[in-house]
Amino acid sequence: MIIFAIMEEDYIKLIFGLKLKQIRTDRNLSLFGLSKLSGLSKSYLNEIEKGKKYPKPDKIAILSEKLDVPYDQFVSLKLDKNLAPIGDILKSKILKEIPLELFGIKESDLIDIVANAPDKVNAFISTIIEIAQHYSFSKESFYLASVRSFQEANNNYFEVLEQSVIKFVEAYQLDLKANISSLELEEILVEEYGYTINNKELENYKELDSLRSIFIPKTKTLLVANHIDEAQRTFIYSKEIAYNYLNYKERLYTFSWIKFENFDQVLNNFYASYFAGSLILPQELLTNQVEKLFKKKTFDDKQFVQIAQSFNASPESFYQRLTNILPKDFNIQNLFFLRFIHKKNSPNFYLTKELHLSHQHSPHANETNEHYCRRWMSLKVLKDIVNTNDKHVFNLQISNYPDSNQSYLVLSSATKDPFKTDQYRSVSIGLLINQQLKRKLNFLEDKKIETFNVGVTCERCAIKDCKERMVPAKILEKEQKNLKIETVVNDIFKQFS
Template identity: 65%
Template sequence: MEEEYIKLIFGLKLKQLRLKKDLSLFGLAKLTGLSKSYLNEIEKGKKYPKTDKILLLAEKLDIPYDSLVSLKLDKNLAPVAQLFQSKILKEIPLDLFGVKERDLIEIVANAPTKVNAFISTIIEIAKQYNFGKESFYLASLRSFQEANNNFFPEMEKAALDFAKAYQIDLNENITSIELEEILIEEYGYTINNNDLNKHQELDSLRSVFVPKTKTLLIAGHIDEAQRTFIYAKEIGYNYLKITERLYTFSWINFENFDQVLNNFYASYFAGALVIPRTKLKQQVNQMLAKPSFDKSFLAQIRQQHNASPESLYQRLTNILPQDYQLENLFFLRFSHNQNSTRFDITKELHLTHQHSPHGNQTNEKYCRRWASIRVLKEIAEQEEEHIMDVQISHYPEDQLSYLILASATKDPFKENQYRSVSIGLQITDTLKKKAQFLEDPNIKQLNVGVTCERCAITNCAERAANPIFLQQKNRDQETARVVQELQNKFS
């Protein structure tokens, strides 16, 4: 264990023993002859006493020396030790969130019992929802993105600097051919388009990188946009001098948080290179200025940027908060099997706060009125290559409304599998001033909920489950009402 953790565990044990003896710091100081300030430093984990001082403390507190120096804590504080031993505080770069590890240790030292209760709660929740290390890493990454409004100027600058250094015209459509040439000539890559297809177990992967020989194996069934993004991401790893990285796309697992963060940085670089900020802003300006919404707009942007719908929607989450002050937005990615009634959120991002449409981990049925789900239903029935729709969703319970843009495509890696991506913009005064098409009568407007089980909308033809949680809430309220009547009657 880290030395500072050993100090803290000793301090926690000393404080616990002192309180069991009903001793104040002053009382322990008087009992042992050690100064109050010195004992306070020990209990806070800032100092570790020498052997003779430990022997003295053990004698006065009537506890065996070996028990006092042991790293084992009793059941009330054991989760705290588990937290330190897991080294999770070392794996998460707390400085990204403006937090110092020392500050967390101070909190533990000052209120160990309360912190222990909190940690135990988190551990219990994690067990209930099968919340593993990777989920924690991804949640931390989302928080990092949200804290920065998902805009990273250093990555934007890196993409521009790279384009200038390698004479890439960002006004033109970037192709995989020119990026492949850079990977081969500048970074010594070998591109293999054959061997990945020979392994059925790797059907879900788009690429595998072998660092020893700098061989990049590419799946044969990816399209031009996907290949361009993979090449741009590999260039990002190299240009940003990232060594702690993932070698498969999509990822299989993360070993540490640096891999998660660096995967994000390389992806951000790729998005900024393939979909340049200046060019995208010009296109967004044109869209916002139109009196009616043009559904072909997004398809046109895709062609001009050689990008997938997901890359485009992700890029909008970078641009809209920074350049248009539209910070109240969310991004969702859904997956759906044609032979199933399930619709699963596989990726989400919320800026400023968690918005009404959000993931739910309790297997409840997401509102079938969501544009994200409707386009999935449509593409599964019509077998189109790409379906896009726009909708204004009203959440009566929250008194909030959102402009939703949603696109659905067939999953190229899985049979009968489809995916949708959507971006939602909360309708605020800022959005009303910037988007001229909000009054377009052709845009669908629907009252929606989050999940059917919690939705109060009546006579909903799309409902996939009864509102069981609301029904239980109403029963509880009725029970409370009758109890109150009895209280009033017999008081």
């Protein structure tokens, strides 16, 4: 994949254009006025200011004389203070790493935006930097947010990867109707790609107890944690096959990841994970089973769990795979995916992964240390598994948000984190309830499915007499107070106008 970059020549053109436009506007000159003053055509000057042309030395000399600006200052790449942030960001590696081509944004589009509204771009850049610093928004966070936006823009379904899996299965004569096993994939890694699998080495390093695997490219050695289960091992092998079969050179070498060096590594990590999910949970097989579940008049929780456990996959892989097939095969595009973690005896719940298709659904992550609503099914199953110490807890509910008048069918599973003591995780998928969903899910009228009024955070929740409330709705109360003040001020304006 080619990462977006502004070439050096384009950078020089753009900087000159920005300087010319700034000087012209400082002199209160229109393009027409500068054309009359310099003898250069208006269209030519316009092309310069947009960063599309760089004038020859004789033309620069004319502009230098007519605008009373030293020639050296004109050709210098140094920008004045008010445009300096634009120059800094253009010279930095940031733009080279932004995956704008994923969203159909061309290099020329960005240059036009910067050239036509430099002050606004400057203000925008400054704002982004300030937000990033305020929330400790790292480069890795930016990369992950970009991939998440890419997923959302494509309804989290990628036909090319689905077809790649089908071709791989045909080439290696695998049977998708039977569960893919780690032994089958290990044989391919060893025989086809020259891997050496080491299941013991990682156990010698206590510092690496949270890692499931490390790949050493020089010797093609895959170090795998000995205590992972069959589903986790199969997923790791599937990702390794994806990197090789899809010929990705830029990749991550640890699972879970430690750091990213460039955006290609992040994107290829997502592609490899998608490939693995498609291989382990075949689209046609999963769709057929989900369709049978949807046709029932009442929700069969045992059947849902049975479907999830019929594949050689973790609950998280299963739920994430649903976010691929529901938009594609059922045209259910208004959905969200959430992953929470929770430590036993801790009052805190942390949202560590989320995906929203079609639009930003509730709930979603907050960055202000507010208290997530304890009525969410995602949190309920976590509390249940801590109390019961079961291996897997599943439940569902209809979550109704009174403020937005929207309701979601939310299905959640909780499991123990195999790598951390007394830590648990939940994964959830929420489907927006509308007429379309009611036509597709026959069991939505099932009276056994409980409905709960929920909020986003306690601090912003208007629900009265909530037994699960952790703190008062202080942010909501402040907003309501400000609204009353604004209403009174408006009345005074009307009275004295």
